[in-house]
């Protein structure tokens with residue numbers, strides 16, 4: 001498929017900053033959980049007594065198989081905090097995946113038309129012959145629910161989104177080890193051996209971006225990761 005990168009125009013939503021309350025909130029986060037590394041959370045989250053005030057878009061990255069979907073889904077099942085931004089892909093649905101829920105599954109032609117029409121805030125060719133991209137309208141739809149938005153995208157896409165909008169909180173999820181990452185990816189059983197090896201190769205590249213994120217969360221135990229997310233976002237059951 002032939003595609004060219006097109007620049008996208010986005011109107012940015014301004015996020016107010018309350019440095020004092022945010023700094024206090026940040027300090028609590030650091031003390032509570034040794035595994036969270038926080039870079040500049042207070043630049044994005046406007047924390048008040050009752051929780052986070054301004055709506056934001058949480059962009060979650062991390063190597064394939066690290067547990068992004070598992071953690072986000074469980075966090076949302078418990079706290080009902082996020083609306084998922086449904087992103088687009090040209091890969092085929094896995095068993096159980098539903099069009100419009102897990103992804104918008106597009107044909108290469110449909111994807112190309114979306115690029116030509118400047119519909120994407122970002123898109124990438126993550127793996128051989130497979131395109132992934134986030135449409136601006138799908139971010140708007142998620143925020144229109146009145147909730148915060150969340151999307152799991154790769155590091156290159158995340159860097160583009162970060163440049164386009166001011167309401168982005170960047171979260172990176174790391175595995176406890178590469179061995180565990182490989183075990184999770186193989187254990188999921190959704191990829192061929194070739195695809196697993198391609199994803200593990202890409203993992204090293206993705207991990208090299210982690211310090212560019214606002215929050216780094218190590219997913220050892222997914223219940224603990226969910227609890228840590230709740231702490232970061234100041235939500236209670």
Ligand code: ADP
Nearest residue numbers: 064065066067068069070184188219220221222
């Ligand atoms: P990603 O969305 O990052 O590609 P998934 O959420 O699909 O990853 O998780 C990959 C596999 O790892 C799944 O089989 C999931 O059940 C498992 N998994 C997720 N988090 C953990 C964890 N903390 N410990 C062990 N297995 C996990």
Ligand code: 5GP
Nearest residue numbers: 064087088124126132133134152153154157
């Ligand atoms: P999977 O095929 O396992 O669902 O996803 C593979 C990778 O593509 C994951 O790292 C996922 O986060 C990323 N991804 C999914 N949607 C998008 C998107 O819209 N844009 C970008 N850049 N990456 C995406």
